[in-house]
Amino acid sequence: MLNDIWVLMVEKGWTLALLRGAGVTILIGVLGVVIGLASAIPLAILRWRRLPVLSQLVDAYSIVIRGVPGLLVIYLLFFGSVDWVQKIASAFGYADSAENAYPFIVGIIAIAAISCAYSVEVIRGALQAVPVGLLEAARSLSLSPRLTFFRVTLPLALRLALGGINNVWQMTIKDTSLVSVVGMQELMRTAAVAAGITRSPLLFYCLAAAMFFAMTAVSQILFNRAEKYFNRGFSRR
Amino acid sequence: DDGVLRVGTEGDAPQFSMADANGNVTGFDADIANGICAELKVKCKFVVQTFSSLVPSMDKDRFDIIISGLGITDERMKKIDYSIPYATTPQYFVVPKDSPLVGLKSLAEIEKALAGKTIGVVNGTTYAKFIKKHIPTADLKTYDATTQQNSDLGTGRLDAAFGDSPTWVDFLGSPDGANFARIDVKVTGADDHEALGYGMGVGLRKSNTELKAKLDAALCEMINNGKVKAASENWFKDDYTIPCKK
Amino acid sequence: MSPVLKVHELRKAFGATSVLSGVSFQMRQGEVISLVGSSGSGKSTALRCINFLETPSSGEIEVMGDAISVVQNERHETEIVNAANIRVFRRRIGMVFQSFNLWPHRTVLGNVTEALIYVLRKDKREAEETALSALSKVGMADFSHRYPSQLSGGQQQRVAIARILAMRPKLMLFDEPTSALDPELVGEVLKVIRTLAGEGATILLVTHEMRFAREVSNRMIFLHKGIVEQDAVPEELFCNPASEAVNRFLSSVISTAA
Amino acid sequence: MSPVLKVHELRKAFGATSVLSGVSFQMRQGEVISLVGSSGSGKSTALRCINFLETPSSGEIEVMGDAISVVQNERHETEIVNAANIRVFRRRIGMVFQSFNLWPHRTVLGNVTEALIYVLRKDKREAEETALSALSKVGMADFSHRYPSQLSGGQQQRVAIARILAMRPKLMLFDEPTSALDPELVGEVLKVIRTLAGEGATILLVTHEMRFAREVSNRMIFLHKGIVEQDAVPEELFCNPASEAVNRFLSSVISTAA
C-alpha cells in the first residue's frame, strides 16, 4: 500500500505534477481575486450611490454572472472570442504566442469576472452598513468625496466586508478549476487525470483537497491579522 | 498542415488515453494517433482536455482531430464527422458473483431480470441510451468515471453495471472485483446500432473531406497491416479491430 | 458689513411632515446666536440644512457672500441652484453633531488631525501640534491615543468640539455642545466660545441650557414648530416673550431652576 | 427594611487605568439618588457595573437580597461568584443609556413593546397599550410608528425613557436622562421620576443638571476619580461641600447660573 503510493507519487512524478498544478491554481486564483476586487470596488460604489442606469447595469452584470455556472462564463468568453483573437494575432504575426497565452489570459479574465461579481455584492453590503453620521462628519469637515471615501468609508466598510471577501477568495481559489476547460492543467484537473489513470481517486482528490486546505490555511492567517487590524478601536463582543 | 497534426484527447481514461505526470499521452488512443501520424508523415501533438471541452475546442480549431475512444452514432454525426470505425469493444453486464443473474443466457433474459433494478453506466458513452431503451424501468445511474461506478458496485448501491469489456477485464482482475462476475452475454453495436453505434472512430470537424479521406486511408492501412490489432492486444489483451470495408 | 450667514425662507419637509416652514435670519461676523426651542422643533434640521447635509425643500442660504438656493421646479422636483458652492460652504463652516459622530477607527488624535491634514493640507507634525492644542482647550490632550469607544460620553463630546476648534472655520455650528458635560466643563466651553467670537468667529449654537445661552449669546432665536417665534437679545427674550409658546418654555426653565 | 441596592467596594479598571476605586453605597426602596461628578469620573461605568454590562474588577453588588460578588482568584483572574444571578438582576433593573441605544430595526412602539412581550410575556395587545401609555407620559405617543432614525435627539431620549417606564422595574438606572431635553421636558421627566418614586420604585440617576438633581433626589453622591467624595442630602452637599473637588464643581454651577 505505502509502497504503491511511493511509486505513484515519486517515481511516476505525480507529486511534482500536483505541485505544478497548485502553482497554476495559486497564480490564477490570486490574480483573479485581486483584479476582481479592484474592479468590484468602483462597481460597488456605482451600485451603492444608486446612479441611474449604471447601477442597474452593475446589478444586471452581478446577477447574470452570479446566476450562471462559472463554466459557461469561461466557455463563452473563450470560445466566443478565440476565433478573432487568433485572426488578429496572425495578422500581426503572433499566431503562436496567442495560441499559447490566450487560454491563460481568458482564464484569468473569466475568474476575475466571476470573483468581481461576488465581490460587488459583498462590498455594496458593507458600504451600506457604514453609519451615515460618520460620513456626514467627514463631509461637514469638507473632506472631498474622494478623501471621505478613502479615509472614512472604505476603512469602515472593509472591516464589515472582510468576512465576505474571505469567502470570495476561498470560492475563487477553487473556481480556478474552471480554467481546465481551456486546456490549463491546474490542481483539480491534475488530480482528476491522476485519479482516472491510476485508479486511486480518493487518494488524489484528498491530496488536492489537502493542498487547497494548506493554501487557505495560510490565507486565513493573513485574514485574521487583517481582521485584528480593522477591528482596532471597536469594542470587542 | 505544416507537418503537425493536433490531436485532442481526454487523458484520464485508463487503457485508452492516459496522460502521465509529465503530460505524455499513452494508451490505445495514443497508439492509434501515433499510427495515423506516421502514415500521414506528420508529427502528432497531443492536447489534453476535459471531455466536455473537446468538441467545442475542435470547432474553434484548437486541434484538428479528436481521438478519445469516441463511439460513432447517428446522433453524434450531426455535430461532428467521423473517420471509418477502426475498433469496437463488446459490452457486458456485471453483477455480484452470487447473483442468480450470472447464468443468464440472452439479452432478452437480462432485460427481464433487471427490470426495476439499479444499473450503472459511465458518462461519455452511449450506454445510458441503450439501458433506457431496453430496460426502461431500470433505475439508471450515470458516473463520471469507471472507478466511481465500480466503487458503488462494491458498496452494493448498484445491482448491475453495464460497460465495455476492457473495463471489466481490468476490474474483475483486481481485488475489488473479486466478488463480481460478468454475465456472459456479449452485447455489441450489432444489437442496436442506434443506441450503441458503429464502433470507435476519429472525430473531426464537419465537411473537412480532404482530411477525412486521408484519415480513412491511414486507418484502413493500419487495420490491414495489423497495427490496430497490435495496439488492441497490447492494451486490452484482445483484438477488437473492425475490418476495413474498402 | 455683509452678513456671514443669511438664511432666507428655509423650508424642509420629510415626506409629508413639514419640519421647517420658512425660517429666516442673519448673522454678522463675531456674533454668537443661540437657537433654542422645544424638542423636535427643527433646530438640528436647521443646522444640517445650512451646510447642506440635509437638502432643504426650498429657500436660500448665503455664507459670506456666496449663495445656494433651492427651488421647486414645475415638475415638483427639488433643484439646487449653485450646487457647486456646497463644497465652498463646508470649507467655511464647521459643525459639532448632537451625536458626536467620531470615527471609531481613528484615535482621538486621528479624529482631529484628519481634516487638518487632508483639507487644510498641514503636514503631520504641524497638524498634531494644532490638534493637541485644541484638545487641551477642552481638557482632552491626555486622551489623544485612545479610541472613541474607550471614552466617556462627555469625553467624546469634547473631542468632537476639539475637532472643529482645530479647523478654525469662519462659521461654527454647534448642536447641543454641552449636553454631556458637567457644569465645570460647561463653563470651560463657554470661555472657549467667547474667545472664538472675540477672535472673529461667528457661532450658531443649539442648546437647551437657557442660562448658558443667556451667558454666551448676542442674540437668541426661538424656534417653534419650524417657525422663528422670536429673534431678540437674551434680555428681551427673557423679559418680554413674544408669544405664549416662548413664555411657557421659559417659565419652565425658571420653575425647574427654582 | 433591607436595602434595594447595595454596592460594596466596587472596583473597575480598564487595563492599567483604574476607573472605580472602591465605591460603596446603599439605596432603600423609593429612594432617588443622583450620582454626580465631573466628566470621566466613572458615573456611567458605575451604573454599567451594577447590572453587569461591565464586569467589575472586584466588589459586591446586592439587589433586593441577592448578591453577586467579583473576586480576583490566586491566578489573578476575575471570578464572578453567583453569575447566575445576573439575569435575575437585569430583570429587576431597568436602564436608560447615555447614548439611548434604540434598536434601529424596530419602530418606536416596537422598541417599547419588545421587552414587554419577550421578557414580561405580555400579549401583544396588552403590551401595546402599556407602551402607548408610557410613551404618552413622555409626549411621544404620536410618534409610535416612526423609526428611531426619523426622530430628533430629544425624541430618541424620550423613547429610551419610555422603554424603561413601560417595564416598571423595581430599580431604575438613568444615565443622563435629560441631556437632550428642553427645560419644559426636563420638568416633565422630573414629575415622572417623582411619581415613580412615590409608587415605590428606586431610582439611581446620573445627571449634570444640578438643579434637576437637587429637585429630584433624596440623596446625592459625588463621585470623583472613581471614589465617593460625598454622600449626603442635596442641601448638605450644596451648603457644606466635603472637599475642594466638590466645592469647585458646585461653584462652577453657580457661576454659570449667575
Place this chain on the structure above:
Amino acid sequence: MDLSIITYAVPFLLVGAKTTLLIALFGVGLGLPFGILVATARTSQVATIRRCADFYCAVFRGTPMLVQIFVIYYGLAQIGFIRHNAILWWLIGDSLHAAVLAVILNTGAYTAEIFRTALLSLPRGLIEAAEACGMSPWVIFQRIKFPLALRQALPSYSTEVAVIVKESSLASTITVLEITGYAKRLMSETFAIMEIFVITAVFYLVINVACLTALNVIERRLSFEPRYAR
C-alpha cells in the same frame, strides 16, 4: 443553433430542475439555520466550542466541494460500520441524500463566516440595551442580533444562495440526475456540447435570477434606514 436540440433537451432538463430546486431548498432551509448556529458557536465564549466550529469552517471552506461530495458519498461508503448502520446509510447510501448533506455542510461553513462578521459588527450598545432589559440570550438573538445581522448579511448571503444552486450541480458526480446530470447525459449522446451548455446555463440563470430578485426585494423590505448618504 439546432432548434431540435432545444425541444429534445428541455423536457429532460425540466425534470432535472425539480431535483436541483429540491437540493437548493434543503441547502437554504437547513443550511441557513445550521450556518447561523455555527456562526454563534464561532463567537462563543467557550474556547473548545469556538475552536471546533472554526475547524469545521476551515475544512469545508478550504477544500473543494467536489472532494467533499466524493468523500461523503464514495469515501464514507467504504466504511463497513456506516454501511450497516440504518440511519447513517439512509443518510449517505442514497445519492440524493448524500448530495443534500454535502450541500448543507458546505454552505453551512460559508454561511457561518458571513453571519460571524455580521454578528461581530453589531453596535455593542444595541445588544447591551437588550441585556439590560433582562432578555434571555435566545430572545436577544432572535429579536435583536439576528434581525440586525441578517440585514447586514443579506447581500453576501444572496450570493451564497446562488452558489448553492450552482454547486448543487456537483450532485451529478454522484449520479443524482439534476439539471447537470441530465445535461451530461445529453451531451455525450448528441455531442451538441455548446448548445446544451447554453440551455443548461439558462436554466440555472432563471432559477438564480428568481432567487436573487426575491432576496433583493426582501433586502429592500427589511431596510429601515430610509436615507443613505451619497
